[in-house]
Amino acid sequence: MGYQPDRSQYPQQREDGSLDIDLTSGKYLKLWQGPQHPGITGNMSVELTVCGDEVVEGKTHVGYLHRGFEKLMERRSFIQCFPIVCRICVPEPDFNEYCYAAAVEELAGIQSPERADWIRTLILEMGRINSYLMYLGGQAGSLGQGVIGQWTTYVRDLMLDRFEELTGARIYHMFILPGGVRGDLPDGFNKRMEETLCEIENVLKDVYETMFCNAVFKKRTVGLGYIDPELIEPYGVTGPTARAAGVAKDVRKDQPYLVYPELEFEPVVGTDSDVYARADVRRRDLLMSVDLVRQILSKMPNDGKLMTKLPNVLHWKIPRGETYIRGECSRGEYGYYLVTDGSGFPRRVNVRGPSYTHAVALLERLIVNINISDVAGLMVSLHTYPPEIER
Amino acid sequence: MQTLYTKLKQLFKLGELTEQRQDLAFITVAQEQLRPLLLHLRDREGFTHLVLLTAVDWMEEGQFQLTYLLNDRAGARDIGLRVMLPRDSATMDSIHDIWPTAATYQRELREMFGIGFPDSPGVNDEFILEGWNDIPPYRRDFDTLKYSEENYSHRPDRETTDPAQHMKQQLYPDEG
């Protein structure tokens, strides 16, 4: 499997293998989509070379939001890293908290209590719902359907209310910390959550009717951005993007973590591997998460400790070691590679976000030979969050 | 994991094995053994998914550690291959032909750690940094605090007091 994308039509390749793009010929044009462009997914840009309205080459540019989190963590104590990890991914921050906390716990030899694991799972599924709601609005918006985003934002806001009453914050929850979670479910939480879930289901019915059963949407997305199942492994494709290609990759099932072994679910799989299929897989996965939240709330033990006993966090040292903790986020495999050296600070933290492969190598390959107007739709269908590329 | 290690050991010269969890182990591998081992793991042992490729700077030991983390989904297990490189003039063979996506990782490693990957496509293109002229910033000897002190200013009037010093001043200024 070569690195260079498949170019079935043009440009021609020169003898040395490079592309025969001569900008002075007038045949080609450079076009920047992003970093400030309504059709870009967050703070990144794609440098397009077009011929007419067809893209012949696309290059991903990131770095607009680089804050050097991995490096910053190397001079923060283990507890001080906890509030900053969530900032690596705005729309679904909780995976950072979970993966970081679990990695620290493993290397420090402590274990979070069982009830804390249930609450962690709950939070991760709530986050997944929010992330998908945001995606649906974005996917529809990338093709001009602004109204879907208004509806999903409304129900996402209801879920943010649930986050707020549970964690004390709406976006950056800072709730899952090494050792457990910060608090218990507030009184009456289950009832309000059920109302929110019903509202989400109602809105999703409307979304289905308006977005998925829509001639325009289908016309624009069916067949667009096809990913050959053969590409899944070489390109490190994970999550719904892989599942839409018929590969039932789902960390929750493959290498279960937290309380997933106790929950009933089957990974949602699609067949067509195009933009439509990916959107549909995500829609169905969202509904599955709604079901999972219900399962969690009904199966959860009624009481139990939420935090394990921590050493004095101001002098917390962890012996030399390394580990990798992964979880299935809404976009694919999210993971933390943590290396400790016996000091009070991490030696190295490496964040593995699914966008890292999706938005660079994969996108650069898929973008070739598509129409300029489809670039936004394709990009959104990979569900990328640039901060996790540059971290 | 022990079984796999024993099996691999007959074919390759392997270093130390660290069994971190039942489904995660790390093996130290010599630089020249990496490529055949990766191919073997991918094609024969089901480790088809390159999870990540990153580096750890063991500055005090004069080494970079490259970590190639592979996942075997069917077997529900992960293996991390550690390659230790001398820290000065560190270079490594590119594996972009085995996993195309590795090119992105290698590009980042060159930029952030200054580890060379000749032949990796676009490896010298800027990735995250633009116009960077300091040492590669993810190396341990790059001091972020110093950098920010030099390049950014503090908000005026920020001043803090050490409790013990303050108490000394207030309660026993002439002693000790």
Add this chain to the structure above:
Amino acid sequence: MSIRDVLSPFTAWKYLFRDPVTITDPLNERPGAARYRGFHQNDVQACIGCGTCETICQNAAIDMVPVEEILTESGDSGLRPRIDYGRCCWCALCVDICMTGSLTMSNEYKWVESDPDAFRFIPGVDKKHWDDAELGYRRPEGHRLTPARRVEMHELEPETRIGSFAEIVDGYSVADGLLEAERCVACGLCVATCPTHMSIPDYIAAVRDGDYERGLALLYETNPFSEVCGRVCTHKCETACAVQHEGEPVAIRWLKRHITDQVPYERYREIVGDPAPATGKRVAIIGAGPAGLTTAYDLARKGHEVVVHEERENPGGMPRYGIPEYRLPYDMIDRDVDLIRSLGVKIHCNSRVGTDVTMDQLQQEYDAVLLSIGLHLGRSTRIPGSEHQQVTKAVDLLRAITDGEEIEAPRQVVVIGGGNVAMDIARSMARLQKQQHGEVNLTVTALEDFAHFLADPEEVKECGEEGIEILDARGPQGIMLDENENLIGLKTWHVVSIFDEQGRFAPSYDESDEQIHQGDMVIEAIGQMTDVSLLSEELTEKLEWNRGRLAVDVDGRTSESWLWAAGDCVKGPDVVHAVADGHRAANSIDSYLKEKTV
């Protein structure tokens, strides 16, 4: 693609007829959730200004600043946190770590202001409308980032220890010492409370790092009686420990001992270092107790020649002659004293000033003289019958025990007093009773009630474990004698109050509540005074006095320019105060000697 795909999207029109879901007036209609992490609140009266919030803040958003209305005092730095909301990320780690629970967060999150500097303020001091907000983030029950409980100190069981004078406390193992050292939050509030201002957070950090030699160097910088203080210090530092507010204070005294336990004694001398080159100045010190020997230690390290005169057979002062061996083994005193000797300090024992050598001689032969003669005369209750020969004083008995004199323990003993000396003599006599009669039969009658008790709580607890009966609020009224003038007991009345309205010592009793405590011996342990008979009459006349004690300035200098006084004889009984006093006197003498040279 079907006809449905063309028609279905039109269902969106139904939203035209729905009510809007937006909040019309979000500034007023949308309070934060009950545990929302909004602007901080701080109960400034409960806050102790330890700065742990500043330490944990990964954004460096918190400064500790002096606040006008808050006074700096033991256990409270007088500083309060000022938060820069330009940096705060609302993570609430400051709330979670807060040692007193004074710092919380309100559920208020809306605040519009054109001046950016307004967003930097001292919660609780700079008044805000959310200061009294009921809702907001509080640290949940059981959510702790620092261990609240102390690592248990292993001790001899009461049954074992009562049979001998063996040391009771085991000392921490390395693992336990590390665990206890980890509990310290390194705020430094304790340093001011320690009379000799030991660098406590630094030596505890040395324990955490496993660098015991660094720890030992820190100890002996400020306290040459670290072996002694590691065992019997009154550890006032622990009353200032930030951890005590929501847990048990760090066992600072035991950690000090832990360091001395871990470093081989042979290494001490090298760690302490050699004295400075000789200056040719000579100082005489009277009394080889903690105050005198601390002065000797300091002056010797500065290169002065120091000679100590000690009346008793062995140096060590009150720690040796007043504190029982089960609390402080004699060889531990020897270790501290020998270290001081190794710096060139000469100690002449069995040399009583006034008899073997006179003050005049000392004044002539030396550049300066220090009096550190302690409190070795026991006070008497002067109740009827107290001149009976079976009425003794605790200090005399304790000294006799130290000197190895044969003491016949009566079968039944009554002790008068409620301080640590009373506990010391009671527990010592209990051990002798056990050894000689196989059983403990001893009553302690204290003037104070248990709510205002003078002795350390551990002492009271351990007395109970050893079978000693303690009766509180009992005032001694007379010694009971039989027809043959043999002592048979003590009569006490219940104490109603100890001080009068002006706060003067004037106990009042309830005479109807009278008790007779049977015993063959009554021991008075109600306080000590200084034996000043060594001073010549002429000198006594010349010196200034203050209520029977020698008057000294802050540095311990008397009204005579060549004479200093330090320790219990001027400051009252306490080892670590004596050490601190010794340092002060040494500094003062040193500058006097320097002036003399010039």
